[in-house]
Amino acid sequence: MEKIRLGQMIEVQRGYDLPKNKTIPGPYPVITSTSISAYHREYKAKDTIVIGRSGTVGNPRIVRGKFWPLNTTLFATNLKGNDIEYMCYFLSNLHLEKLVTGSAVPTLNRNDIYPLEVLIETDVSKQKKIGALLKSIDSKISNNHSICQLLEKVVKLIYDYWFLQFEFPNEEGKPYKSSGGKMVWNEELKREIPEGWKVGNLSNNELTKIIKPGIDKFEGTKNYLETADVTESNYTKGEEVTFENRASRANMQPTKNSVWFAKMKDSVKHLLINEEMQPLIERSIFSTGFLGLQCSSDSFEYIATYIKSEYFEKAKNKLAHGATQQAINNSDLRGIKIVIPCDEVLTEFHKRFKSIYSLISKKTIENKELIDMKDFLLPLLMNGQVTISKN
Known part of the structure; x- marks a missing residue:
């Protein structure tokens, strides 16, 4: 480990301007501070580190292959023999977002990066071991x-087939609707649904409360x-609170x-909280920015898949209201329709997909534990408090 200036370990430069009217479709991704904005016929860099320069600052990541780094980024032009990972x-680990300048549009200047005095591993063989472990x-x-x-794609495919096309297996194991299953007109949905099925709304139905x-x-x-601690169905650590000092919004109980x-x-x-998510139930509370639906054991998989559907998101967005931040409340759920299958089909869906949702939950919990482990190890490995043995 040596204490040297960061500019001795890496060289970076600002990305390139590329107005939309100058973008010519091609094979090379245009990399912004957060994502890919387009594909262009030319490239300016390959296999290197990209850092958010403006807008979203920091977030270093490796971009493999040839690409066009946009002007909202900094990209490494010379790693000076150091291991890229x-x-x-x-x-x-440096949290470069702390170096931003500008109030309207936060900006990271490379001239603020170079003078930083850092304690860093200069032995490339040791760098490779640390990089490989974290990777x-x-x-x-x-x-x-x-x-x-x-797994979610598989569940969605079957959900659409059973509950949108009504081709769930009949008593003979054949697709219900195309095999002549009886359909009846439903005035609320303005379409036919299987005989014996009902229509409710998310505020009042037999499957949830x-x-x-x-x-x-x-x-x-x-x-x-x-809500900021959740991305799609994955969650991060959040904030540790006591019962007494928690924010007023910290008032929802997972079940x-x-x-x-x-x-x-x-x-x-x-x-999506099933029995495999018991660690989350025991250790967490949620913000009132979430709305929760209590399901039965048989209805959980059906409701979970419904809530993750495009139909639900579109219906939610359509009903959202508010002057500053648009959102829905409990009463708005009356405006979101849901088909209530017969008990036999609901139970069959539960039996077939309980194991899949169980596996998804186990992987979600495992990822949370891996993220926590990485967050714990990263600073220790970078400042030399933890080392990797030769064995």
Whole structure:
């Protein structure tokens, strides 16, 4: 470990301007501070580190292949022989967003990066070991996420087939509607649904009940999750709070077989709480920015898939209201229709997909533990408090 200026370890430069009217479709991604904005026929960099320069600042990441770094980024032009994985993790541990200038549009200047005096590992062989360890954790997180996405696609495909096309298996195991299953007209939906099925709304139906605010008194601390702590169906650490010092919004109690979603318009965030999520139930409380639906054990998978559907998000966004931040409230759920299947089909869906949702929950919990482990190890590895043995 040596204490030297960061500019001795890496060189970066500002990304390139590329107005929309100058973008020519091609194979190379245009990399912004957060994502890919377009694809262009030319490239300016390849296989290097990109840092958010303006708007969203910091967030170092490695971009593989050839690409066009946009002017909202800084990108590494010379790693000076250092390991790319190690340098990316090292930069992320510096929290470069603290160096921003400008109030209207936060901006990171490379001239503010170079003079930073840092304690850093200069032995490349040791860099590679540290980078490989942290990369292995990130790879496991990414693999788990990919598995969950694949399983969710499978569930959605079957859900659409059963509950939108009404081709669930009949008593003979054949698709219901196309095999002549009886359909009846429903005036609320303005379409036919299977005989014996009903239509309700999310405020009043036989499958769910709205969870009211209020939490049980607890000793010690719990993890308070706001909507900002959730991305899709994954969650981060949140804030440790006591019962007495918690914010007034920290007032929702997670329960087994409950489905939660963010109230705000265009905020696609879900927490699906089955029995595998017991660690979350025991350790967490939620913000009132979430709305929760208590399900039965048989209805959980159906409601969870419904809440993650495009139909639900569109209906939620349409009903959202408010002067500053548009959102829905409990009463608005009366305007969101839901088909209530017969008991036999609901139970069959539960039996077939309980194991899939169980696996998704296990992977979600595992990812949370891996993220916590990485967050714990990262600063210790970067400042030399923890080292990796030769073995």
